[in-house]
Amino acid sequence: MKQLFYFILLLAGFSSVHSCKDLLDDDGNPLVDLNNTGGLIGPRALYREITDADTIAEYQYNGLLLSKVLSSGVAAGKPKSITDIMYSGDKVSKINFNGFLDLDDNGIIDTDSVSYTQLFTYGNIGRLETISENRSIYRRPPALPGMPPNPMALLRKSKTLYSLEYNTATAKLETITMRNGPDASGIPFAYTDYSKTTYTYLGDNIARAERNYGPMTGGVFGTATERYGYDFSSYDTQISPFTLLPTAYKISRLLSTERNDVESFILSPNSPKRLSVSDLTLPIPAPVIQTTNYSYDPQTYMTKGLGVNYIYKPL
Secondary structure: OHHHHHHHHHHHHOOOOOOOOOOEOOOOOEHHHHHHOOOOOOOEEEEEEEOOOOEEEEEEEEOOEEEEEEEOOOOOOOOOEEEEEEEEOOEEEEEEEEEOOOOOOOOOOOOOEEEEEEEEEEOOOOOEEEEEEEEEEEEOOOOOOOOOOOOOEEEEEEEEEEEEEEOOOOOOEEEEEEEEEEOOOOOOOOOOEEEEEEEEEEOOEEEEEEEEEEEEEOOEEOOOOEEEEEEEEEEOOOEOHHHHOOHHHHHHHHOOOOOHHHHHHHHOOOOEEEEEEEEOOOOOOOOEEEEOOOEEOOOOEEEEEOOEEEEEEEO
16 A cells, blocks of 8 residues: 555645746746747747646757756755666667656655666667666765765666567557566576556557566566556547657656556656556555646647646747
């Protein structure tokens, strides 16, 4: 039930109506006006996701390509997390992340520092097939009384392989299988844990994501020990802000922690007005449900929902 408590915290956190943060682009232009008037016409980019509490993400571009994402740090005023995105041609080939994540699923970003590199491999028809990841987590040892804070020290390392499979009839993403294991010096590497996420669709929108977790021994998956279902419904017919981001980056965002499937709707072209999370290992699943209404700009891009404001800038 710990994970469901996290989801309650997460969904309750999506309650702000508008941010009081500075809504200007790099040149000092007022971005709010672009959302609320007919002023933004033509090519656009997603620039910021904001709430009253923080800027969830700020997107930076190199020409037309997303190149960097600045996201929430461990606390207000602290250094931001940085995601650097690299390309081979027009395809994402590598992502580096350095910063902070909510790894223990309690709704609060951890003080442990996270660094990972993901390499993206594509098949013959240009479809993303595998993501390999090397991850390190650092923790600051307690300092002695009266002494300055200690530097961050390596806590643990891991290696992860994600395999993506697609429906042969629809070509839509159908499953993501994760294999994960500790990367410890002097110990032969072996995958010790797995998860498998299965997606079902209503039209082009994801209606459900179900993720099973379990142990892995000798390359064989054991019986799942945890199962969670994420349902998305009542989709609108307008344009999701996430359609402006590369699919490979969106998948990387979902995989940044092992419990981020609640955001699976970012892979959809539209936005769900209802989402629910269920712990499927309970005798009777107890869903956590959240509903919302959306606001849109004159070009039908969504500008506000679940308490998050989406700010655009012209390309």
